[in-house]
Amino acid sequence: MSTEGSSESGKTGSAGESAVDVVVQQIRNLIATSKLKVGDHLPTERDLCAQFNASRNTVREAMRILKAYGLVDVRPKIGATITDNRMTRAFELFSFNTMEISRKTFSDVQDFRSLVEVGSADLFFDRLRQEDLDDLSEINAKLAEIHDLNEASEIDYAFHMRLVSILDNHAVLDVYAVMKPVILRIMQKGKTRRIFKTETFSEHQGVVDALAARDRLAFQYRLRSHLMIGFRFFSEEMEESA
Amino acid sequence: MSTEGSSESGKTGSAGESAVDVVVQQIRNLIATSKLKVGDHLPTERDLCAQFNASRNTVREAMRILKAYGLVDVRPKIGATITDNRMTRAFELFSFNTMEISRKTFSDVQDFRSLVEVGSADLFFDRLRQEDLDDLSEINAKLAEIHDLNEASEIDYAFHMRLVSILDNHAVLDVYAVMKPVILRIMQKGKTRRIFKTETFSEHQGVVDALAARDRLAFQYRLRSHLMIGFRFFSEEMEESA
DNA sequence: TAGGTGTTTCTTGGTCCAACAAATAAAGAT
DNA sequence: ATCTTTATTTGTTGGACCAAGAAACACCTA
Incomplete structure (x- = not known):
């Protein structure tokens, strides 16, 4: 109901649907009306x-x-049998390591994260507990023992996930969960193990320190800097697609 | 998680892979080796x-x-041109079905929307154009001709969608698209046709006026009030524990 | 006869080929 | 400069064959 086949046009039900899109919708309707469940045969x-x-x-x-x-x-x-690997597929989408994250995607996602994380500063300080600070430090400490970039970005992601979990907002957590693959790739962009162990680690620690000191301005400044620092890897790249 | 375990394409060798999978891989390699970027032609x-x-x-x-x-x-x-809509696809896959609108859900989603819409005030004023104001007024005007609650909430949603579209952030638009079913239900909660035609309409118009007047404080105050006003419908309602 | 075994046939997805339709960009004519 | 024609490209159709698993069948043995 919510998604159409492949066309990304905003119109729903316009006449421009291809035969394949129609069949996709018909099969989905068939699954729905026949009440087919996972494992049933088409x-x-x-x-x-x-x-x-x-x-x-x-x-x-x-x-x-x-x-x-x-x-x-x-x-x-x-x-054909009915399955539900949508979550798996969502993660596999970004296993296409051959293609770089576009600058636009990078910019959009980091702006969004900045909006959520930096913009919630007041709420963070309202709800912050010692337990949160301990967890954040503990997670960040793991950056010292990383072996590869995947591991590093997982820890980086866990750090930010733990941070926003302070908000106690399920909608935000769900959104972050879906965006995880993109965020992971963004975190790896242009970084090395050494950068994770030194720069990223100290950036995180600076954020935690600002939280502990109840220094709102330092928290926002450091977090925003941390999120936007990856932009340097796009410095000369120019792309303009109408 | 990256390359190993998709269902049918484990081996990179010759056996077991279908011709289609091989071609998919070949095109991926072509994109990588030719260094094709977003917008380039295949x-x-x-x-x-x-x-x-x-x-x-x-x-x-x-x-x-x-x-x-x-x-x-x-x-x-x-x-065929290269794009990067992987995140959009990921959200489409996620497409969590309309959950029960509990007070907690309402609170989380509205807090999130407030974070995005109210928190982006500066960016709104940076990017605002006359065309945006005209569109917002035009959409809001349709509230006068609604026939049922579904229609009303669709227009309400379209108004906010048009608002955040000013940010020109694909991530935000995708998130809103996924949350649409929940947002629609939240919008209808406790409202009547009359309320949409009078209160919601004037609340929207107040937001547009504040935008046009470049009045940042009025914009934030009115928008936040508009988003939080539905809380009154939960005032006495009891809900079962989580 | 009952039960297991090997063979044959049928079904089904996977791939390829040869067309034609529709839409549009590019070249040509006016 | 504008209109017309041409050519290219994707969208769609129908048909054909193959390989491999499933199912039906015949067969042999105990």
């Missing part, structure tokens, strides 16, 4: 062709989309 | 067929996957 491709009056290639392309979305699992000679 | 389907020695259907199915992953945007006659 009709064969050829049956779907007849049912939706579409060619087999069209049905196959629709299946590819549903498969990419993690909604069906199709195996040769077995057929 | 070769035509037929070129890719020749280049990878695959049939056109295979290339098309591979393209569907990349499109579903938000890595390419293919338009008829134009061809």
